[in-house]
Amino acid sequence: MREKLRRVPTGGQATEGAEPDADQLLQAVARGDEAAFERLYDQVIGPVFGLIRRVVRDPAQSEEVAQEVMVELWRTATRYSPERGSAMTWVMTLAHRRAVDRVRSAQSAADRETRVSISEASRPFDEVAELVTMKLEHEQVRRCLGTLTDLQRESITLAYYGGRTYREVGELLDTPLGTIKTRLRDGLIRLRDCLGVTR
């Protein structure tokens, strides 16, 4: 039974012996295929861990969150449907959400009532500097980030890599909330068009 299921993801491949893609693997995982999960793990763990590490920063906590995300991926694979998006996006959405949950719960315990402190106001510049020097694996992403306005890029970076809410981004960049919302959206739209992302 398991052998039969395991063959399913490779069945449609045009190329002989090609590795099944994440979408196919995740669908096999949904049927309880642990071998498919191992292959999926190897495909996604780099981006998953890297993103979590970037948001959470603390290595030990990042490892914990990455583990939780991968186990949750196994547990919830049955709810994945390819029409809604790629498996990679499914996994990365889960990873980002859990990373953000982690930083916000740590933060809210400490400073629920405190607004973003003054010392943190210098952070956007660090983040942006880091983004610029970040070793980007994909030239295209770097090039496309370069087409954004400074405000679009800083807002997106603070929100996505920094795990900030748009309200915090507004305070950090000293910009009205309506403007931040709009910049996050039109910045992503510009990135989408530059990267040629379609669904």
Next chain:
Amino acid sequence: MTTPDVHALTGAYVLDAVPELERAAFERHLSQCDACTQEVSELRETATRLGRVAAAEPPPWLRGQVLTRISQTRQLPPEQSLLSGGQRRTPGWALRLTTAAAAVLLVASVALGVALVNTQNNLDDTQQSAAALASLLQAGDAEVQSAEVNGGTATVISSDVENKALLLSSGLADPGAGKVYQAWKLGDGDPKSAGVMEGNRLTIDNLGEATTEIGITIEPAGGSTSPTLPVLAQIQVV
């Protein structure tokens, strides 16, 4: 709920930059807006590209731990997608007056009965409450939603036509010394106070078209100007 302001949240939403309170309201809007759903899905793929460039090598032992854990973890039964709504907090049940009038009236009168017992010494007030309930239930678009809160039940009867809602509670645990239950109008933008619960009911006038949910929190006596997390319940309104 189709103001441009709501649509503008798609970017913040896919970046997980929308605070918890607003997120539920936006997700509800998403479920009714095909254009937004399409946009969210495309922007999510875009955000994924940003995530992938951050790739880093995890410690090798992680793999073994994860594989051990999944071999001991049961998978969820197949159902609707988690990404687009499974994570939304849904009330225990929902009934539309037009289709289940009798059930609604029964629930409402039980809730009001509790309110009556608790306010015997203030008959006028209770009669007012009953009148408000009756006029709400007569509104063609009245909707009743209920959720479990702190060991009890909170029921919201709302009407867009009347621009009004009634919050009834029964069996809620004592909020603690010097604390009260406070209700909030949730929707796009900052949560607005809908008033402090005195006794077991609260009339919410001027519900507002932008309000998609009523939230309940515990606040210091007298209430707060902005909600203290956690939100104990979010109950949908018409």
